[in-house]
Amino acid sequence: MSHDLRHDGTSTYAVPTTGTVVLGPTEIQRALTRIAHEIVERNKGTGDVVLLGIPTRGVPLAHRLVERLTAIAATDPGSADPIAPAGELDVTMYRDDLRDHPTRTIGRTQLPPGGVDGKVVVLVDDVLYSGRTIRAALDAISDLGRPRAVQLATLVDRGHRELPIRPDFVGKNLPTSHTERVRVRLAELDGEDAVVIQPAATTPTEGHR
């Protein structure tokens, strides 16, 4: 066995931040608040909505969105059911590139108590890039149940799609070059909130998942 066994895609985030900070804590908070309002608007309430975060950084983002949706529901006497707690959807075993990267650590999949059947599932991820993670997520969901609809929320859309996939809710559109790296850092995991663009040469390994 070799050392790559421990590779879990998060290690590259441990390198000291270099590069340009494009979103700070306030901007990230505002973007999430806006996305939460857009989810309520699009679905006319949150009764059937289930948020599923894609590990690693989609999970805390989904939890933050549920907090905001709960707060919105509290101020709106017309809204009916409270929103379900956020779930986690690991897509590792559905990826199409398992042979092209070091072995990936399998994350946790945990659905909220009501499951996803007949619900509106909102997938939450940090960065939308090629769209391949979302393709894997759609396959993973179909093995878990049959939602009424699936929507996609992402904190950053950096373009360069390789599949016909588009987000429904976007925190920030970031036009990037293929060679750049986009890093999302979140307080829950990294101690601070920031979205950073790094030029390619600063990290030794292929970083984006």
Place this chain on the structure above:
Amino acid sequence: MKHLLSAADLTRAEAVHVLDTAAEMAATQSREIKKLPTLRGRTVVNLFFEDSTRTRISFETAAKRLSADVINFSAKGSSVSKGESLKDTALTLQAMGADAVVVRHQASGAPHLLAHAGWLDAAVVNAGDGTHQHPTQALLDAFTLRRHLAGDPALGATSGVGADLDGLHVAIVGDVLHSRVARSNLALLTTLGAHVTLVAPPTLVPVGVDTWPCEVSYDLDATLADGKPDAVMMLRVQRERMSSAGGGFFPSPLEYSRAYGLDARRLAILPEHTIVMHPGPMNRGLEISAEAADSPRAVIVEQVANGVAVRMAVLYLLLTGQHDATPVPVTTTTTRTEEAHA
């Protein structure tokens, strides 16, 4: 990792990682749709030179749950019975494009030879070789131990994730001499921080056991009463490896059963939380009584279910990832003592 040949090759971090992966695999097995597309298009060959039911079925189930194609190859009814050598069998599998070969062989070291002779590019998984090693059995036993004793069993499959077996006391009882399960478990459980006591009649303890990292006892009652083990692992008396009825290793089955069998009386001596394990197939009435095997403390059936999850994890870790890009050599050194008794 490229091959899994011996439980002794795993470091503590690697072993915990395999167990954590197995926990997530086990969680997927409670779903309505148990099949995952992970190994689609990959071929796993079960190459069994020795009879086996549960290990072969377990590997076959694991590979199929990950969508790999499975080819079963048993020595009986194949060219091996016409005298084909291991090398020619390996070259045939190579030509057929096997991605992983799960091998069980009556000769200790056969999987190591397959992995390192240059006949095969496939990943080799040792599914039991002679009296040497059976690493996936040790992993599934460690997984079962961790689930019950290092976590909260109520959490189900993901109980104990991230933990090792630090401080646990495991008694391994029975035919240690012929047991690859005992050798594999001793290596892995010790790596994970557990303390192992081997209990066997002196005739069924291998020469050189004093160099193994464990205690040896000839008295089961004393070990159960004074050692207060957290788990008791009963070994099968391997009569097929003994020359005649008892092979001269013990006077009679009845006498073995009285001195080293786990029965209701011995079960009552054990602490409340102690679990009873057996790698199967059981000789009921010889090393374990029906009361012990069917008691609520026995986790023998769960061991079988955990075996599928652990083997899914091993196949996943062996068959994904860029192995060309990580030329770190796999160490397959076995200790001298183990080789001497293999």
